[in-house]
Amino acid sequence: MKIGICLPYMKAGLTREDYMDWFRAVDEGPFHSISCGERVHGPTYDMRVLLAAAAAATRRVEITPTLYVLPMHSATNVAKEVATLDILSGNRVKNIAVGYGGREQDYEAVGARFHGRYGRMDRQVEQMQKIWGGQEIIDGCGPIGPTPTWSQAPRLLAGAMGPKSIERCAQWADGLYAWSGNGEQEELQRTFAMADAAWERAGRGASPYRLGGFWYTLAEDGQRKLYDYVYEYLAIAGPEIARMMAESVHRSGADELVKALDNAEAAGCEEVFLVPATAELVEIQGLADILHSRG
Template structure:
């Protein structure tokens, strides 16, 4: 199972030096890939800008957006951004996760319609694939570049969890980004099983690529920091749901993190993204030691 890590993008006060340190540690470590998520509100940093910086600052790891809330954006611009990211990274964009998002106020902030986002993403994916194939989408406008390094376009992974959304993505997605906040095998297995069935009904010959993800921390007083992170992340859903989810996560020690990794592998993850609850250096330093003990 390949191990990826999400760079911190939700913590206020991070500097250029902080990110350069993270990029260097990830690229020099045992990690297969580097990712970043997307949110608009709060102290969050922009996913596209951070991944572009990572593409320049690193030499080895894959660069993976996890994920574009695609219906908030212009599909043509996203296609152009991803092709540019591939050039900047020297051909290291192999997977791109896209999803619908559930934060209506983020949509409102960027003047995008929350209504109709499901059908819109189907059409956006089709348009992006046309652009990457070099097809003209505006008569007389020519192709939309740049020409990426890849020989074939990256896998498009659907960031979907429910049966209806997974079913909808099955005709066009190359895989699934399955999430289990606490790294539970049964949750990941259930999501992948739904994907397998949906892919079969869609008559897909290639099985879906299996990418998983979970939250963790190795920081001191980790359980409190993990609780605070998850509560803040899910506060948009209301205090009751945020509290329930924050109380359910406990990957805050070496043994707990190792168990979550074992769970992900047992569930069939081909790759897993670990999302740290803090931006403290120990989140990488401690993880490097853990991964060395696991091999």
Template sequence: MKIGICLPYMKAGLTRQDYLAWFQAIDSGPFHALSCGERIHGPTFDMRVVLSAAAAATSRVEITPTLYVLPMHSATRVAKELATLDILSGGRVRNVSVGYGGREKDYEAVGAQYKGRYGKMDRQVEEMRKVWRGEEMIPGGGFIGPTLTDPSGPRLLAGAMGPKSIARCAKWADGLYAWSGNGEQHELANTFRMADEAWEKAGRDTPSYRMGGFWYTLADDGQQKLYDYVYDYLAIAGPEIATMMAESVHRSSEDSILEGLDNAEAAGCEELFMVPATADLCEVDKLSEILDKR
């Protein structure tokens, strides 16, 4: 199982030097990839800009958006961004996760329509692939570049969880980005089982790529910081859900993280992203030590 790590894009006050230190630590560690998520409100950093900086500042790890809330954007613009990112990284954009998102106010803030986002993303994926194939999008306009380093394009992984959305994505996705906040084997395995069933029903002749993720921390007073991070992340859902989820996570020690890694591997993850609860560089350094011993 390949292991990646998510950048701390949600933390306020980070500087150029902070990000450069994270890029260097990840690129020199035992990690397969680095990622960044997308969110509009709050102190969050822009995913596209952060990953572009990471592409220029690293030389080894893959660069993976996790994930584009695709219906908030122009699909043609995203296709162009990803092709550019692929070239700037030297061909290290091999997986791209896309999803619907559940934050209506983020849609409002960028002037996008929240209603109808499911059908819109189906159409957007085809539009992106047309761009990457070099097809003319506007009659007489010519192709839209740049040209990807791999003409087949990156894998498009669906960030979907429910059976209906997974079934919908099975028609076009190359795989699934499954999420279990506490790295539970049964949660990840159940999501992958739904994907397998949906892929079969959709008549797909290639299996779904299996990517997963969970929250963790190795910072001092880690359990409290993990609780606070998850609560803040899910506060939009209301205090009851935020409290329930915050109380359910406990990957804040070496043993508990090793258990989470074993869970993900047993569930069938081919690739796993670890999402840190703090911006402390110990999240990279201590996790590197754990992975070196595993």
């Protein structure tokens, strides 16, 4: 199972030096990939800018957006960004996760329509594929660059959890980004099983790529910091939901993290992204030590 790590994009006050330390530590560690999520509200940093910086500052790890809330954006701009990001990284963009997003407030803040986002994403994926294939979008205007230099387009992974959305994404996605905040085997397995069935009904020849993700921390006083992180992440949904989710996570400390990694592997994850609750470098250094000892 390949191990990726998410950048700390939700912590206020991070500097250029902080991110350069993270880029360096991840690239030098036993990690397969580096990712970043997308969010508008809160003290969040821009996913696209951070991943572009990571592409330029690293040399080895794959660069994976996890994920574009695609219906908030222009499909043309996303296609250009992804092709540019792959060129900047030296062809290290192998997976792109896209999803619908559930925060209507983020849509409103960027002037995008929340309703109709499911059908809109189907059309956006089709347009992105046309652009990467060099087809004209506006007759007579020629292709939209840059021309990708990859030998094969990155996998499009659907960040979907419900049966209806997974069924829809099975028509065009190459895999699934399954989320389990506490890294539970049963939760991941259930989502992957829905994807397998949907892919089969869609007549897809290949099985979906299986990417998983969960929250963790190895920081001192980790359980409190993990609770605070999850609560703040979900506070926009209201205090009851934020409290319920924050109370459900406990992957703090090495033993709990190993259990979650074992769960992800047993669930069939081909790759898993770990999302740290803090921006402390121990999140990388401690995880590297665990992975070395785990073998």
